[in-house]
Amino acid sequence: MKKLAAYNLLPWDDLAIICKKLNFNDIFQLSAVCKDWRSFFKSYWKNSMEFQSPLIVQRASFSKKSLSFISLSDNMSYSAQMDNFWSLSYSCSSSGYLIFVGPNMFMLMNPLTRRGKKISTLALKDNDDYRGSRAHFAFVKGSKEYVLVFFSNGSCRLNVYQSQNSCWAIYSTKGDPLQVVDLVVFQNSIYVLTNKAKIGVLNLNSTSLKFVELKNTPSITYNDLRLVSCDGNLLMVHFVPGKMLNMYRIDFSTMEFVRMDTLGELALFYSPYANCYALSNPRRWGYDSNTLYSITCSFPEYKVYSGNGKLQNHIRPDRGLQVPKRSILYWVDWYLPHLRDEVDYSLVE
Template identity: 25%
Template sequence: MTMTYILTRNEDDDDNASSSETIETDDVGPWSYLNHDVLLLVMMQLGVIDFVAFSGVCKSWRSVALSNWKTFMESKPPMLALIPPNGHDDRQCWLVDSKGKEFRTIIPHSGGWGSVGLSCGYMILLRWETYDFWLVNPITRHELHFPPAPCVSDFISKITSVLFFSPSISRLVFVILASNQIWFSIENEGAWNRVSSTFDFTFKDLHVFKGRIYSVSNKGHFCELTLQPEPKLTLLETKSLLDEDVSFQELVSWGENIYVRENLKAYKLDFGEMEWVPFQYTGDEHAFAFFISHLSHSAAAKPESWGSEPGRCFINEGGGKARFFIAVEWYFPHECLNVNLLQDA
């Protein structure tokens, strides 16, 4: 499927410029020979939308953009993701950056597909009639397809999914959690494999952290998922928070730590004591926020500011605890083109 990009600008941008204004010149050679250090300084000041245009100017500029892609994307705060309701053959996906600039991607033949998550910069679309998955990266335009999943039923409260690259088989692997079952499919194999489990608790999330796949239950049971030599879940002994009033939602990682969210609270896993402890905001070394998506996965990121950007809801629980930004759906530039690498070799 082919996707088309449309770049738009706010009316406040370039007050002295006209949309019909053109600049004609035959002397364009020097632009491609600008010093790469200067180009890098300029590029790092751009937003994600302008970065896409920057990378398409010429081969030299594209080389600078691609070689510094990871550094650039990791420096950018999450973007709002807007997808119109199902029912149209061709729908547009809007990504809105912190300055209000829009990046539109047309997704042709997307009628009958619904967005059920994000992983590694890919929007995960599910076809409601057949339950097959279509993964689309709106920035790179790369696409993946996985066959109908046997665990997806007519009633879906939430599908959790992760995408990663397995060095041992040199393939991408897509893992989903639905109806309290965990299944995985290997790229281009056209089949699903179930991960056996004898646990009677309810799994809430899947997350890749430091090359390993973890899952957490609603009461804090912490498991590691391995696919080789055979797929299985291993319970890691933790001092779980089994209080009836506590209900964990999802795993989120930042730096060297992994956290679990419970409404507007966060708990950090102390790997030394294997205990979930309440997270406390204590200073600059923890200057990040939890970006909570209602329709997709959440993530921790270091935004450019804590201000109230367009369409964002800023919540500070107070008492020195975690900070939260809440929206219907976030898109995380720092995950784009950064497919999780599994340590299974």
């Protein structure tokens, strides 16, 4: 394959035919062969990955140079070598990228296109250890620029990196001490959720955070709230595994929280230390609607809850994986490779 690629003997039409016969593990390696194949894969990926089901990101405690990806819908596992990321802590997945945190930097990597980004945090000058931080990555609409937003647990501020000016901005809620617990891109704007169920919108053209006045705000103060954007709706999910599942839709026509008794045609994919993701029409990927799929992060298992929070199934699948010596497998997050968030600077007043 490398010799053929070096001489550019394979036209893209032939590569497309070959890709249809490869399993996903081979496709992981395709873009690493040469520049021409990487360019082909970028085009092929955009057209084909919308049909790829959600994958579970798996790490082994004593084998940090590789990641495994588990597909529950077709009972398959795939691996990807990641030599440059072995010493970093995993944060979450966002817009097709896996986000890692290390000393004085964030590292982002798309495991399929092999595209990576390194963002220094030295300019923040606060000497914080950002391991354990939650982050969100989004592209700027109509350009090649991007935005990275992250917050640390218990923090009253957001840190925002904008590639167009290569600098960080700090958004603070200290005036009304509220902890940021989640954020999401909705309709090309970044929405923030606090531990008191207050929702704000970031102004990327300044360092302001404008909170939205909403009626029927639930009277709760928790750190396990999640914002979810899917199918043109912004949802707030309060999920405690085995105890409760409360869901609300933010109705912007009446400016209020609306309690949801069912997820309808949506499925949620929950990770306790990362983001919560959603899919509409999940049956096309082999998942059920009105269902929440939750991983535990402490070992490889998942639980299936109905839309009313009732536990339906508790599964610890044995996939015959070769576990490195002394290692323990961890499921750390869901990876939805086809999702891509974009922000629009012109929407900010």
